[in-house]
Amino acid sequence: MGSADMARVARSTLVILLIVGLALLTVQFSFVFLLIFSAVLVATLIRAAGAPFRRVGMGDMPSVFLGLFLILAVLAACGFLFGAQLTEQFTEVAQQLPTAFEQARSLVEQVPFLNSFLTGTPDIQSIMGRAVSFAFGAVGAVTNLVLVIVAAIYLALDPDLYMRGVEKLFPKSEGERVREALSASGQALNQWLIAQFATMLIVGTLIWVGLMIVGVPSAAALGVISGLTNFIPLIGPFIGAAPGVLLALAQGSDTILWTIVVYVIAQQLEGNVLTPMIQKYAVSIPPAVLLFALAALGSLFGMIGVVVAAPLAVVLYVLVTLLWVRDTLGHDADIAEIDAPAPADSNAPEAMKAGSETQH
Template identity: 30%
Template sequence: MSEHVDVVQGASPNEVRDPVVKHEIKKATVWLGLACAIALFVLLIQPLLIIFAGLVFAAMLDGGVRLLGRVLKIGRGWRLLIVVISVLAFLIGTFYLTGVQVVQQVTELQSTLTMQFNRLTGWLSQMGVMPGRSDLNSILQQAMGSVGKLTSWVGTAAGALTSLFMIMVIGLFLAMDPRVYERGVQWMVPMDNRQQFAITLRRMGETMRRLLAGRLIGMAAEGVLTWIALAIGGVPMALLLGIITGVLAFIPNIGAFVSGVLMVAVGFSAGYETGIWAIVTYFVVQTFDGYVLIPMVAKRTVDLPPALTLGAQILASALFGVMGLALADPMTAMIKVALERSSERTEEDDEAGAEAEAAAAGL
């Protein structure tokens, strides 16, 4: 038996019946949600960069696991363990064999660069090309202060070590069972679009692995060649400069320029002939890398135009700081894959529509 109550008749003040008003409210809600999403992205850019760096590290580990799987037919977990142990053994062995020498060379490099910088600024000041030291210091302080809060967290050693630890942990968890996380991401996509989304994810993973494989090959080649060439020419701190060149080779264009400046500065600190040898070494290594190694690797990796890569690095470094500069290349590659897949889907839809129209006309 239903209970009898008095119900107020008429529309509520907050009830919108006009279709035009409803449509405008929906559009306003979409724009408001987009603005909130952009603001949230800006606020969470630091952890998002760490997560993306973890994805990059996971892709490196996954590439090693897949390569090892061609030789050893064992479980994925065991292959991942072998890859991690091999990397740790290589790093510990390298540090054990060259650790004392590298530490000494780091101290020498700092003093050498300071001395060379003072010489250069003094000569430019005498020539009237550069402002005085006090003006230069104020300009540098303003430039560093303009970076803002967005990248200030990278400046501390504790923050860098903490970020590195989190990147490694995220990468390890992702590399253990990537299918679990892939299924979770696909679950967040509407069912009608999951197949296309899965294809895009698979291509992104393949692109990331090829890109990182090419980067690692280039890093190893540049580091070893630079070390051997500088050691032959008697350039001080050849081992440290080789390591720095190899590490900076992960960042195309800008990394090569920075390593070249360091190489030339250290070379001229030991004499004019040594400086010339350092310049020749830099150009020979970069020429070999640019005209021999990179074209060979590019056939099996990602084809990114140099101007596009450099522009992405400039934008990423201005927006996200040092980590953005290091991750600009993988970001650009992922965006490139997504845009190419979107273009393919548009062409497929157009072809399907044309076939449907032709079939309808034939009937």
């Protein structure tokens, strides 16, 4: 074997070892990547809140800080207006759920073919124990939360800086395509978040009003729970409906029936009216892709993985469609098929606007 062949083999071996090493590091530091993406999510929200200030001619830095102040002001206003009521209702829900759970368990035990299922389900003490463990885990996660917020502020202040950094990880000849894909994924994430929060607000309000009319206690808290869990596609509505149905058990069979009707009507309106209207302006992910994303990230990271699974799937879906399906495999996959065109005064970063202009 000549020296040229030996050098080629050595280079190939080093490349393989580098790829394997990067794969192992990715597995070891996967939670760090999850924190990075969480910071990207928060940064997207901050820039979306600062968009109105940029439209009136303010600079990037003032608009970002004003957007952050606007988010904090809205949260503070909600806390001032509804904080005491919601705190009381959440306390009532926490106190009543164990009894409601036991009532539901005793009712299910009367159905013969469900006995085997009940033997495999944890009792309420186990559930409460896990909740306490989660609470202590949440206290320990304050450091990560602060890290995400601080990193999000830096990302929101100068997203183009980090976009250029990612672009330099690829060959120079591919820089324009990488920037275009990053711009499109950022715009898709921005539109998806706005659409999702609009849906959450409407669904939570509908369930709040519906349960209040039906007579279920703590309707406001249950509406907030449903709105928040609606951020998780597919399984979120079922998670959000469980506390309301359990609390309705103590009100009688009629209340249970009407409670289920309220949740079904709200989710049908969300699935058949709101989502089709809103998805005209946001990327639409195939349900099977979302389901596998939820399963994968949920098994790896637990609840936080389930929460970020859908937005992460949106970003990866756009990147794979543009960089792999279109540019590498050569299939027809225009950005317009997966992302609505950004308006001239979009709240996406200026670098994202420049990247999106290259696609047409």
